[in-house]
Amino acid sequence: MVFNINSFAGPDYKTTVNEQYIRGLKEKTRKPVIGYLCCFAPPEIITAAGAIPYRITGLPGADTSAADSYLEPYGCTYVRNILARAVEEKLDFLDGLVISHSCDMVQRLYGIWTYYHPLAFSYLFNVPHQVTPWAINFFKRELGFFEENLVNFTGQKTNSTKLTDTIMLYNKNRSLIRKIYHLRKEPQPPLEGSEMLDILMAGGVLPAEDYSVFLEATLNNLQKRKLKTGKAPRIMVWGSIIDNPVFYQMIEKTGGRVVCDDTCIGYRVWEKDVPLTEDPYEGLSEHYFVNFQCPRTDRGPGVERFNYLLQRAREYQVDGVIGYCISFCDPHKFDYPDLRDYLKKEGLPMLLIDDNYSFEPTEAIKTRLQAFIEML
Secondary structure, X not given: OOOOHHHOOOOOOOHHXXXXXXXXXXXXXXXXXXXEOOOOOOHHHHHHXXXXXXXXXXXXXXXXXXXXXXXXOOOOHHHHHHHHHHHOOOOOOOOEEEEEXXXXXXXXXXXXXXXXXXXXXXXXXXXXXXXXXXXXXXXXXXXXXXXXXXXXXXXXXXXXXXXXXXXXXXXXHHHHHHHHHHHHHOOOOOOOHHHHHHHHHHOOOOOHHHHHHHHHHHHHHHHHOOOOOOOOOEEEEEEOOOOOOHHHHHHHHOOOEEEEEEOOOOHHHHOOOOOOOOOHHHHXXXXXXXXXXXXXXXXXXXXXXXXXXXXXXXXXXXXXEEEEEEOOOHHHHHHHHHHHHHHHHOOOOEEEEEEOOOOOOHHXXXXXXXXXXXXX
């Protein structure tokens, strides 16, 4: 069963519909819409500055020929997908764009997009690649520059109190999401992995206060929902960005049950609250830079960096791990061999699906998934 957001609270956010919702919200509130790809540039700051944060997503399998004049064909297919949508003016409701240096291709996307199709506001958020004292200080200063530029654009002044209040609102949503995640620890979880992704994706469209209402209603309904019946191998999904439930649905249709994840839009962002510190930048730095477990950040050569994944796998009683990597996603692909060997030593088998952000050929992917799940 595909999770139906309309049966709870909040609008339908599917790629072809969420743009209509955000256009309506923009017209109603008269606030500028700031699109972002990665949360290294915290959406809390965008909200506190009086704008609407909107997580830009792709459309798997869509024609990307519009990007051919700007990017070489062997570039990241996800970046090509996003750029094609921008070139075709399908994201013309955006007033601003903030892109973090999560990888070189995403940084290049910023340069091409803002040069050929400039927006009223744009900002490249610099993120260090190593967690060191000087890098943390650099990240904190970057938060200040980002907020300053946003305030100059929106004209809405911020202060520590306003930013702290916004962080508390987002932390409330993190707490609710963790409660929904914890329901998946049950032997028979009341929701599927594809449904969980639907819930998370709604947070990229709904304003934080509306998302709270949606999450509370969703949690209440899930707690009343009858548990799934029948046994199925319990799967953790690891990998690069997955912003469409089709991959989880493939796993479910081949007999697996996704009970937890470690992906760009998954549990990485919601696992912990942003610490409430006297200087809000300190808490935001700790959450989005120090604690955010993204492979693009160098944490040393040892496999100890994977300990948190093993702990999560045991917490959710995982039988196997399925990795998903978008073609040319170097940060995740460099981590994969070490992670695979690390999990193998701990008795957890792992399968990697390498895809060009199209989930095709579908039958070939399903065959590999089915063989892996049958082995479990």
